[in-house]
Amino acid sequence: NAGVTQTPKFQVLKTGQSMTLQCAQDMNHEYMSWYRQDPGMGLRLIHYSVGAGITDQGEVPNGYNVSRSTTEDFPLRLLSAAPSQTSVYFCASRQITGEKLFFGSGTQLSVL
Amino acid sequence: DAKTTQPTSMDCAEGRAANLPCNHSTISGNEYVYWYRQIHSQGPQYIIHGLKNNETNEMASLIITEDRKSSTLILPHATLRDTAVYYCIVRVEGSGGSNYKLTFGKGTLLTVNP
Numbered sequence: 153n154a155g156v157t158q159t160p161k162f163q164v165l166k167t168g169q170s171m172t173l174q175c176a177q178d179m180n181h182e183y184m185s186w187y188r189q190d191p192g193m194g195l196r197l198i199h200y201s202v203g204a205g206i207t208d209q210g211e212v213p214n215g216y217n218v219s220r221s222t223t224e225d226f227p228l229r230l231l232s233a234a235p236s237q238t239s240v241y242f243c244a245s246r247q248i249t250g251e252k253l254f255f256g257s258g259t260q261l262s263v264l
Numbered sequence: 265d266a267k268t269t270q271p272t273s274m275d276c277a278e279g280r281a282a283n284l285p286c287n288h289s290t291i292s293g294n295e296y297v298y299w300y301r302q303i304h305s306q307g308p309q310y311i312i313h314g315l316k317n318n319e320t321n322e323m324a325s326l327i328i329t330e331d332r333k334s335s336t337l338i339l340p341h342a343t344l345r346d347t348a349v350y351y352c353i354v355r356v357e358g359s360g361g362s363n364y365k366l367t368f369g370k371g372t373l374l375t376v377n378p
Contacts, residue, residue: 156307185365187368192370193370194351194367194368194369194370194371195308195368196368197365197366197367200365210365211367242307242308244307244308251310251313252310253300253308253310253366254310255306255307255308255309256307257306257307258305258306258307
């Protein structure tokens, strides 16, 4: 199993541009989530999903959209990037009643 | 959810045991203690979790005090590869257990020295 795969690893955007961060998992996990991590900070939950067609907001959802059309994929969309969204983004997944959260290797995003 | 308090940083000599403390004095009876670690530039990695009893797995041991107000993560023989930020997290067992969310604080930076 590849686990949780995130693409791209690095991205530079200009203010106002849009982009989608991709996340895929091959473990048949129902629960998937997106976190952001800023320097010196812990991880903050952006959005999460407990299954295809079901998403909900975390603690910092503003400026981000998600959808879950399949069990495997959970993309994160930035509709109009802002410098405040410069961060490292992590996708994570687990079984719906699982104890372990599995993380991807992260996407480093810079918004100029 | 109960908050946790961890030291900002700790040092440990290679080959010695690393004992990482965590205070969670407001923990409730149904709240689990989790530990994750994050090696530089990588995604966090699950280590261990527990409710009341001490737990041990291939990575570490978790010691929870009898009043459950604090816990200690023990890495029995630390190596240089154990240098990482260690997060102590308390989570509530929600209804059905499916929607629990983990809140990661700033953690403890453990530096293992040669």
